[in-house]
Amino acid sequence: MTLDAFPSHRPARITAVDWSQLAPEEGMRLRALGIDEGAMVEIAHRGVFAGKDPIALTIGRMTVALRRSHARAMSVEAVQ
């Protein structure tokens, strides 16, 4: 399952990221924020209006906003 389809408020682990779907500097920025393979994340808020875009992601003690298109490049698994 990719992150954009994952339910909100449930912890997830990023298992793989398809970096080719992202612009190089966007990938760099995401990695710098710790959003990378193995990271534990949780969708805190889904965006406004119809597209449910952008997404607010909780990672550690930080909240990061990103687009659905970024979340679509990330495969996740549920964590108990």
Place this chain on the structure above:
Amino acid sequence: MSRIRTAALVGNPNAGKSALFNALTGARQKIANYPGVTVERHAGRMLLPSGEPVELVDLPGSYGFDATSPDEEVTRKVVFGEFPGEAQPEVLIVVIDASNIEQHLVFAQEVIELGRPTVVALNMVDLAERDGLVLDPTALEQALGVPVISTVAVRRRGLTELVQAIADAEGRVEADPEDHPRPHITLPERRLAAHNIARGAILSETAQHRIHAKMDRLLLHPWFGPPILFALLFVMFQAVFAWADPLGGMLEDATTALIDLAKEYLPASFLRDLLTEGVLSGVGSVVVFLPQIVILFAFILIMEATGYMARAAFIMDRLMAYVGLSGRSFIPLLSSFACAIPGIMATRSIADPKDRLTTILIAPLMTCSARLPVYAVIIGAFIPARNVGWGVGLQGLVLFGLYVAGIIGAMAAALVLRRSVTKGGASGFIMELPKYQLPRLSDLLLGLWQRAWIFLRRAGTIIFTVTVVLWLLLSFPKAPLGESQLEYSVAGRLASGVEVVVRPIGFNHEMALALIPAMAAREVAVSALATTYAVDAPDEDAAAAALGDTLAGRWTLPTALAFLAWFVFAPQCLSTIAVTRRETNGWKWPMFMLGYLFAMAYAAAGATFWIATAAGL
């Protein structure tokens, strides 16, 4: 031993570097609660305990030395000594947000690995403790191998210890060669290390930031979030009129009283006319809008300081995406409501060059505070101050409408630009949402005072100069009896040339005249009109009348509306053109900006005038 000469503050965005810089140097750099407030280097002087001065450099926040945006590039260059005209800083002060230690330790390690004298400032420990996170600086110090000082920059806590640590820093790292870091550490390794170091330094941790989560649940709610944002902006524009009126009236009365005083005590002369018609009528007509400016900035500063601004960007992102921009452009655009110059500078935090260029080009469409005097005087003269129901004033509503017109114009322009001259891939939106903070009253008041001072200084310098020059051009040569001074003067003849162009969009001779000096700054349009009508006044009483009353008697409603529509778009600000030239490295884009904005202004004013005339207004 050589002396320390320079030190630099580095760290993640929104760690509080500028707040620390202000506390250490006594400077008053802008601080706010969102990532990307500082976009260029600032230098200041701090004193060591020995009394020796050190040049302290404040740098834009960065997530690492692999720069992706122009502001991060500045940080990398300064730290590596590649910045032109800047010595490489001898001591690096890494600023870490204590409540987000794990994330901030990643870049901190990268800085420490450089092997240069380094000190870590563990900042905002008070907010971390409020969040239930208690840290052990000693454990952190052992793990990192450099001194760690707990600080609260905005409350000036831990500063003495930090200054002492900076003084002691030189030579310290070289003293422990066995601790010298291994080269070529990868990002995942650093992240793992950051995780372990953070675990080791956390003394106690309780459930985290529940207040933030609760506030976000409401403010970022898919259905409630956007109405809350729009309601807030709406209240802001209503307040600009409703709250400022009594104060503005007092300033207006004071100006009139000064003019009367000058007329009573000074003999009729060239100098008296210069003082009353030029300086007092002209500059005074702008200064009376100080309360409006202060109210507008109070709202903007509170939104910035609390952390709501980043949420506004989150809410707006989807709408920005429709026109090919991202929420990242929202903050520069919102800053442009204050003034397009800091707005254009703030685009440095946008990584994508095409995205950044588009934002620069549309920034002047955001209604800056310099337009406020123009709008306020016309609205005050032509729009009745009545209630349209539910306590909503018509004047505030029209002002809101003008702001909306600017925003729609900007979105339309972005849509076209992104499909033509700044064509490029869809831009993304990746942004850290900062924790909410209660702004400190003293910081807000300082920010307001700085803004008010800038406004008054502009009135005292640029507007004063332009108005006096205009008065001279209006007063000479003296018209022979029976001819209009306005038509006969140098300024009047110049305006006649412009009038040919603007006559079709409903502008009269005096408006054409006001447009020329208003090229320097938009507020000058108001002072120019005031001076023009004061010179042209048939008698002394008319000369002292408030500008609004004069306009209401002389202009038709379609003309007034066309003038408003013109100023929604017209790029009449030399400073904006200059800063665009600097930020885009050439004359190509500022010239393009001038061309397209004047075309839009002309079309909008023309359409407004002819539609209003056809509607029989």
